[in-house]
Amino acid sequence: xxxxxxxxxxxxxxxxxxxTLQCTQDMNHNYMYWYRQDxxxxxxxxxxxxxxxxxxxGEVPNGYNVSRSTTEDFPLRLELAAPSQTSVxxxxxxxELGTSGSPLYEQYFGPGTRLTVT
Amino acid sequence: xxSVTQPDIHITVSEGASLELRCNxxxxxxxxxxxxxxxPGQGLQLLLKYFSGDTLVQxxxxxxxxxxxxxxxxxxxxxxxxxxxxxxxxxxxxYTGFQKLVFGTGTRLLVSP
Numbered sequence: 001x002x003x004x005x006x007x008x009x010x011x012x013x014x015x016x017x018x019x020t021l022q023c024t025q026d027m028n029h030n031y032m033y034w035y036r037q038d039x040x041x042x043x044x045x046x047x048x049x050x051x052x053x054x055x056x057x058g059e060v061p062n063g064y065n066v067s068r069s070t071t072e073d074f075p076l077r078l079e080l081a082a083p084s085q086t087s088v089x090x091x092x093x094x095x096e097l098g099t100s101g102s103p104l105y106e107q108y109f110g111p112g113t114r115l116t117v118t
Numbered sequence: 119x120x121s122v123t124q125p126d127i128h129i130t131v132s133e134g135a136s137l138e139l140r141c142n143x144x145x146x147x148x149x150x151x152x153x154x155x156x157x158p159g160q161g162l163q164l165l166l167k168y169f170s171g172d173t174l175v176q177x178x179x180x181x182x183x184x185x186x187x188x189x190x191x192x193x194x195x196x197x198x199x200x201x202x203x204x205x206x207x208x209x210x211x212x213y214t215g216f217q218k219l220v221f222g223t224g225t226r227l228l229v230s231p
Contacts (some may be wrong), residue, residue, distance in 0.1 A: 004161075007188070031217050032219070035221075040127065040223060040224075041223060041225050042208065042221045042222055042223040042224050043162075043208070043221040045218060048217075048218060050217065090161060090162065092162075096217070102156065106152065106164055106167055107219060108160040108164075109154075109162040109163075110161055111160060111161045112160075
């Protein structure tokens, strides 16, 4: 059980380039999330998904796109990279309900992708 | 809107001393509360969580936190800090029927010898 995995770990992009950040979880979780972390700003939610085929915007979705074709994968796409997208990106997941049937909001995080846009 | 406040950006504690990190939230009903730790270059790891019941919760690595409804607080404590506790700590709140978390801006803990 690998949990949440993210690739790549590091990436440098030039302005205007595009890339996809990969996220995979093997815990059969319905809910998945993408956050960005900037110094002193905590984590900001970019997009989230409540199941395959269903995605929605978070606080800071501009400049990003997502898709969710399977339960396991939730890739994040940057189409035209800008310096403002320099950040550390985290993927997270959680099941819909806890083992006792109560709501469970504990999220499991991947190790992150450090992206620099120059 | 729901929010989480961690008023201390940085805290320095001597090794062996006690620690308290503050967290305040704004939310009308009983929230679901979490503390996460992030070591340098790593992802976030859950330290402890509060859903209901006993307001003093125990977590991993010797941490505990107390939920105080009257103060809308969920402060993290440790009686004796170790050098390996140096990290960034995030408080987060989830709310009923809405599977998203709101994170505080974090507190960076430095441990001096």
